[in-house]
Amino acid sequence: MNGTLPPQQISGWGRYPTGTSQLARPEQVRGITDLVGAHRYVIARGLGRSYGDAAINEAGVTLLLERFNRFLSFDSATGMVRCEAGVTIADLLTHFLPRGFFPPVTPGTRFVTLGGALAADVHGKNHHKDGSFSRHVEEFNLLTAEGGILRCSRQENADVFWATMGGMGLTGIVTEISFRMKRVESAYVSVDYDQAPNLDAALALFENSDQGYTHSVAWIDCLARGRNLGRSVLMRGNWATPSKLHRRQAENPHALPPARGLGVPFDAPRFLLNPASVRLFNSAFYHRHRTRHDVVVPYEPFFYPLDKIRHWNRLYGNRGFLQYQCVLPLGSSRDGMIRMLELLSSEGHASFLAVLKRFGETEGEQLLSFPRPGYTLAVDLPRNGERQDRLLKELDQVVLKAGGRVYLAKDARLSSESFQAMYPELPRWLAIKRRVDPNRRFTSSLSRRLGLDG
């Protein structure tokens, strides 16, 4: 078919695993419909920021939707946006922050499409206040297996609406989305940094004072041991009111001065990231961030510290890396986290990007959405052979025992057995999947690995 590339090797952001898939880049609904009609197995891909194999379709076609990215309407009275699924968080920031609006939820990179945000039901630093992305979606159009458009909202086709939130693109292709942006007072965040010398101190801070902040997250040192186990720097803040800004900033509170980005032009050699260098980095990071309150910072370094460095995934070398993100329910969070940190630190697995966050309540009838009330830990690990595979399996067991789950948008290696045990709503989801996609047209390498094909 015209405009379809023969099988190519592609991968997610973690650059592992790679898979061969045909590629097409439709720009219009009709093009997407034609491609869905012409191929046996289809999956949509946005900017490819999921880490593992969620947006790879071996033995099928992967639809690149980055050019399917038109805004259809914006209502400045309500903040309601309607747009095609390939519009990105970066687009929202470029065009609406100067008008005083911010995305309702944003992950740690702005280079994700809204279709991807919906498929992974992404969360951000404001989850404890504002929930995940699905909470802010009014409705969307879903292109289904037969080529028809299904309008989905909390009232209309509600079961498909909830099955698509966090459904990893497997119910169909989201074409248009309506969601509400948030009004913000400026493009700056007033941040409180709090050092926590160990995990208990960090958890106490989260439990006692998280409600005072719209945005909350902690960097955690996964290599610290003993009485330092789980030492963290909490970074929590609220949108800065113009009165907190310098005179220069206050003149145009919703605009940032242009910043220059850096790039990683090639794969870093493997010796760059080793336990010793990471230990050094972690220690420096911890001690640099003394407890300080009311620090006004621009939104970019606060929300998107790594976006400044294009292709930062190359820092992990050409073998790629894994991100392990799980959530443990409140009751079992402390013990589970301690066990996981012990495993990570005792084996000296190099991870310098580890994040701890308290999730808030969830509302709605999500089936495969990741967030639940409790604590989430996310750890980046350069890929490193069998010893690491064993460690991650041990982490899976800790998560299972604690009644937690692993985040599919980050995952590249979970077993289908573990996955099924972690997501108890799976049978209900599969029933909806079989109804809207009876011939299993929407598949991905992830869906085949985890048994999400229906």
Added chain:
Amino acid sequence: MIVIPRSNHGTVLIAGATSSIARGVAAGFARRGYDLCLAGRDLDEVRRVASDIAVRHQVNVSAVRFEASDAASHAGVLERLMDEGSAELVGAVLCFGVLGEQSVAESDFPYAREIIAVNFMAAVALLTPLGTYFHARKRGFIGAIASVAGDRGRQSNYVYGAAKGGLAIFLQGMRQRLAKHGVSVTTIKPGFVDTKMTFGLPGMFLVARPEDVGEAIVAAVLKGRTVAYIPGFWKWIMLIIKSIPEHVFVKLKL
């Protein structure tokens, strides 16, 4: 609905508005505060591009139907566009085109005629009334996308190249005619651009992003450039390709 005051820059017509280069051109004008009248074959798609530009850049954008391949519909096309868009134009950029498949075109005349109809005849159909319009106003700018493929006939795309080359000659004459009346005519020759037209084609190199190409086109047209290779280094590549003697050229695989 937000009421946006009409810009004082005036309105620019963009024909063939749904291509990714045209979207880049529209964004370039909108960023500078121009209102837009977008014309294209698939009105539904033109409307989507129009709303996208209006939401992103807060300018007025109208959408009208224009069927490039249907020569019979071209009579009075500008009047119709202007009626529907209800705007006074300060300039126009023609962005439509179809590459077609050379292997089919070289042995199938109706197919070849279609390629020539869209790339050349339709452009002439629109450029003719535009020339009259801007001539009468004694100002304005016209830009049209030709191609580096029109600089020298090559076995891999000479039907398309002939149509675009013909368009370049047409624009050259029009430019000379209108220059003394305050109207600029810019021939735009993009090199390889990462568009739907070229996605998946083998042998592409130095591929430019359509949004960057669109921005460069707007800059060239507003400056009143005569011929603009985009990106600029294509001027030198084409200079080399044009200077190869024909008896050598016929032996090349190029």
